[in-house]
Amino acid sequence: MRVEYRNSTGLLAVIGDPIGHSLSPLLQNTMIRELGRDDLYLAIPVKRGGLPDFLQAARTIGISGFNLTMPHKQDVIPYLSDLTPEAGRAGSVNSVRIRDGRMEGHSTDGIGFRRALQDLGYDFPDRIVTILGAGGAARSIAMTAVDSGARQVRIVNRTPEKAEALCAGEPVMGAWPLTRAEEALGDTDILINTTPVGMEGAGQTGGFPFLRALKSGAPAVDCIYAPAVTPFMAAARELGHPVANGIGMLVYQAIYAYGFFRELEFDGETVARLGKLLLKASGVEHSGDQ
Numbered sequence: 001m002r003v004e005y006r007n008s009t010g011l012l013a014v015i016g017d018p019i020g021h022s023l024s025p026l027l028q029n030t031m032i033r034e035l036g037r038d039d040l041y042l043a044i045p046v047k048r049g050g051l052p053d054f055l056q057a058a059r060t061i062g063i064s065g066f067n068l069t070m071p072h073k074q075d076v077i078p079y080l081s082d083l084t085p086e087a088g089r090a091g092s093v094n095s096v097r098i099r100d101g102r103m104e105g106h107s108t109d110g111i112g113f114r115r116a117l118q119d120l121g122y123d124f125p126d127r128i129v130t131i132l133g134a135g136g137a138a139r140s141i142a143m144t145a146v147d148s149g150a151r152q153v154r155i156v157n158r159t160p161e162k163a164e165a166l167c168a169g170e171p172v173m174g175a176w177p178l179t180r181a182e183e184a185l186g187d188t189d190i191l192i193n194t195t196p197v198g199m200e201g202a203g204q205t206g207g208f209p210f211l212r213a214l215k216s217g218a219p220a221v222d223c224i225y226a227p228a229v230t231p232f233m234a235a236a237r238e239l240g241h242p243v244a245n246g247i248g249m250l251v252y253q254a255i256y257a258y259g260f261f262r263e264l265e266f267d268g269e270t271v272a273r274l275g276k277l278l279l280k281a282s283g284v285e286h287s288g289d290q
């Protein structure tokens with residue numbers, strides 16, 4: 001896409017490794033143009049261990065804010081001056097705002113996921129929510145689900161200790177080992193995959209045989225959006241469940257992240273309008289159906 005740059009233009013970025021296929025620059029620059037703002041958003045490759053150099057450079061060249069993806073979402077925390085309550089609760093940061101040299105970390109993954117879920121006609125309040133995985137995305141989504149009134153939030157993970165650690169001190173949360181996933185699914189209202197199993201280029205293999213135990217009609221939502229129909233979605237769809245990929249989450253976390261960078265409070269109508277625009281710009285269908 002064509003972008004405009006002036007001497008006054010603010011600089012924003014996404015960092016990670018790999019970063020070459022990130023949709024964030026397309027989404028953010030589309031949103032910046034739609035809002036008539038004077039910002040430019042870049043993708044910058046930063047390898048694990050490269051954070052201190054990047055943070056120094058960001059201060060020096062005057063970057064106003066940046067998003068983080070793998071492998072930095074937890075590693076960045078010790079370098080930050082402040083965390084928002086959302087990031088503190090999730091123990092994960094996907095957005096950093098730089099003001100007067102101070103770096104403030106925030107997480108928009110959970111709220112972005114919830115807003116995408118609402119587009120699909122579902123929401124967390126009073127629901128039993130089961131999450132596969134116990135990493136950064138799981139933490140952020142789980143805390144949003146708890147804080148928005150889910151009846152129960154169940155974490156099913158390959159490494160049971162990580163699931164237990166995530167649930168510690170949260171009365172509505174419970175941990176299950178992956179080997180006993182079926183036990184958690186019979187009365188689950190919303191199932192979410194936050195493992196990278198099935199993600200293009202992740203090289204992770206694994207199946208979802210336990211899906212046959214999922215409550216009839218419960219939606220199965222993946223955080224992955226490449227491929228547009230993930231193995232998790234295909235398996236759930238085969239069993240008759242409504243399915244969706246992670247493009248909605250990506251779009252809405254981006255909208256809330258830009259709002260955080262620029263201290264803009266978007267009303268519901270603006271979020272919906274930007275969401276529609278960015279979903280279209282991404283070229284990826286929520287349901288995987290083109």
Ligand SMILES: NC(=O)c1ccc[n+]([C@@H]2O[C@H](COP(=O)([O-])OP(=O)(O)OC[C@H]3O[C@@H](n4cnc5c(N)ncnc54)[C@H](OP(=O)(O)O)[C@@H]3O)[C@@H](O)[C@H]2O)c1
Nearest residue numbers: 133134135136137158159194195196204206223246249250
């Ligand atoms: N759409 C979006 O906007 C968005 C935003 C954030 C993340 N994501 C996606 O969400 C996924 C997770 O991201 P993350 O940052 O949470 O990653 P992460 O912190 O590395 O956590 C990954 C989790 O998946 C589990 N896992 C990994 N490989 C597995 C396997 N082969 N079988 C079973 N479980 C496995 C890990 O289990 P152990 O604890 O046993 O290691 C861990 O709990 C990625 O695919 C990422 O691209 C999407």
